[in-house]
Amino acid sequence: MHEDKDHRRRTRYTLSETEHGQAWGVCAEVDGLFGEPQRGTYELFGWVPETEVHDWVGNRVWLVPDDDPLEPWLLQDAESLGQPLGTDSLVLTGLDDYEGPPEGHRGCFRVHDGRRWVGSCREFTRILPPEQSAPPLVLRGLAQGDQLRAALLKGTRRALDLEQAVLEIRDDQGEPLTDRLLWGRVSAWRPSSFGTDLIDLELDGQFFTPVSQYAQSIWERWLAGPPDNQGAWADLDTRRRWAWLDLVRERACRRTHRDSSPGHAYELDGQHITDEPGLYLALGEAVNGPGGYFGGCLAALDDCLGGTFGYTAPATLIWRNAATARAHLSHRLTPDGEPYDLFAEVLDVLAEGGMHVTLV
Template identity: 75%
Template sequence: MIPTVHENGSHRSRTRYTLVETEHGHLWGVCAEVAGLFGEPRRGTYELFGWVPRAEVRGWVGTRVWLVPEDSALDPWLLEDAESPGRQLGTDALVLTGLDDYEGPPEGYRGPARLHDGYRWLGSCREFTRILPAVQSPPALVLRGLVPSERLRAALLKGTRKALELREAALEIADDRGEPLTDRLLWARVGSWRRSPYGTDLIDLELDGGFLTPVPAYARPIWERWFAGSPDTPGTWVGLDTRRREAWLDLVRERACRRTVRNRPAGHAFELDGRYITDVPGLYLALGEAVNGPGGYFGGCLDALLDCLRGGFGYTAPANLLWRDFATARDHLSRLLTPDGQSRDLIAEVLDVLTDKGVNVTLA
């Protein structure tokens, strides 16, 4: 007999993973462990011929690497989480891999391009080849020790192809304190199920993971830290490199979308610790903690900061902000690059936004 969990939410505070049908919010089941959540996303490969470096490009290259075509009438395109093994031995070509599902090169363009990571120019090439990744089956997701809902139990017992097509679903993820952390969307199709070794009343459910992008392996320690709950002290992220700070900021942002923050009264005084603002994610992590405490969120880009300043994220205008060690952010973030390679002073832009929305900033 298959056990059942009822759709009254009683299990959600005691389990990490909840599988929910997205259209109507029906519960499919709850479990404490999932296999297949972490892995390597599908990456595209670029071979850049006639590579002329301006910086060392090897290993992890950047969260956002922009390729800017020489033809100014064409838009730049983005390669996310870029990596490189370096130059190909005995050639003038550089190999670069990354995620470019949403933005790719202009149609038919294979000509000269310059590369930058938002902070500095990396180099240029005379031409390139884009090698699409091999078509792969979506990764399987195994929900171990699952307690199915009555609806899922009926579908499994029926066992037809139509019944096992659960369609679009969300895997809701909570921390050890039962607080919502994030979710992942997938097209849920039952591949198989079996009784679980985790308990006689539980099953292991294998789903095709269509639409599900695995969480990169490098981010797994970040996720496991957040599984324990939101940090109790500020600055837990300061020892991370930029790549892992981005992963930390992603979870801060996603968690913030699932909770209500108490707004401070007008005239509140905030204090920003600027000692570790050496990159873009560090800026927004420090701002988030200044306004909303350890693990707090207050924007992850300039547009998101504007949204937060309009209210509902712990802030009520007007307010005062003491920005300590301001020189660190100024030195690292006042000479950035826009996608098309123009100079950008992010710190000046942030100060303009803050003051325009009623924040009296004191620099120290």
């Protein structure tokens, strides 16, 4: 058993090419997996707060323009850098993979975090950060596949451009956990101290998005294996609950699920459902046990109710301490700022999927 565990750790990371799934190599350690992703920075001029703005603003922060033709603009995992001295501005940073308002737009925006209105501004500008060289991604103790060995022996620029690749990640039990896409361009390699015929392979970090540093402790818990008990996430703040839910979802998409028989009775302990990720984490564990997944948004919940995620209709769900979720989730905002009741919508989706819910 000890040897098996050591072997699994040595093959925790697999670097593969995406076209045919052939492995470039496997290793036990990766440097550069965690760091600070490139974030967009925005200065909101004429900031008028409607509530207190904390350092972490929210997982999904929406800028809703007054101009009707424009769609709301999403800033993910948004942080506040505060108000620069002598200005009426607020500076926000976040992951902004989505296309924002047109360049040079000078209209007013109102800002909300999905729960409440945070404030408004008369216009904004994007602050371009100084150019920085991204740290490399280093695969330590890599056992090379034949294809990679040939590319390194050839050594030309074209041979060392591995193009699109995927870093597949397994936990200490050898089970698939998640993966990360990257553009694999080899910048250096050298013999490794991990053993004979192993190398430390360095990839250009300019083409890799690291996992945010705040989520590292969450990843380390999951790399050791899935939780044994329900509610291992309960003491986390909302930001880290989202990180936990991301891994729950990614792990679930790499596993096969045995659906329960019709008429199954589930029980949900809702005492820790004080935010949206807590809702889906508790639902997932009610249906699929510790670390289980059963949706991460309303659309995904609807998909799970259709089967292949541990559930077969009809079934019953006893939802204990339901008042906690009702108090925290009944007043939400759509992307464009319209109020809605998430708690009620979840009940509707469950009912439509054949889940009879009893609130206790």
